[in-house]
Amino acid sequence: MLFIVTRFISLLIALVCVTGCGFVGNQSLSVRTGKRVVYQSEGGQLITATYYCLSDGSLSFVKIKLPDGRERTLPRVLAASGERYTDDTDLVWWTKGDRAFAQTRGENGQWQVLYDNCRPVSR
Numbered sequence: 001m002l003f004i005v006t007r008f009i010s011l012l013i014a015l016v017c018v019t020g021c022g023f024v025g026n027q028s029l030s031v032r033t034g035k036r037v038v039y040q041s042e043g044g045q046l047i048t049a050t051y052y053c054l055s056d057g058s059l060s061f062v063k064i065k066l067p068d069g070r071e072r073t074l075p076r077v078l079a080a081s082g083e084r085y086t087d088d089t090d091l092v093w094w095t096k097g098d099r100a101f102a103q104t105r106g107e108n109g110q111w112q113v114l115y116d117n118c119r120p121v122s123r
Contacts, residue, residue: 030055039100039118041067047102047118049093061085064093066102067115 082096
């Protein structure tokens with residue numbers, strides 16, 4: 001069930017990103033760009049995160065550019081602490097205070113840290 005909901009949210013994000021704004025009933029929605037942060041992992045890799053939300057506050061998401069050039073858009077999901085963004089398939093971006101980390105699924109299906117102890121850098 002979570003997979004289906006996550007996929008629906010991902011499709012909604014893609015639609016909103018492509019159109020710039022969408023209409024739900026009589027309500028006009030737009031995407032608001034938040035802050036853009038460049039993080040450096042403890043291994044020295046740079047990760048760029050740009051945070052967005054819908055104008056009605058119903059959905060927040062992040063666009064991540066990883067060191068290998070891949071870009072991913074991940075919806076914000078419930079977290080006990082910090083802000084967690086994930087497609088729940090193969091990537092998690094989690095921020096807590098001024099630190100962040102990325103996880104990916106290993107061959108055994110368990111989450112493994114991909115980039116750890118990421119901190120904002122001036123650019």
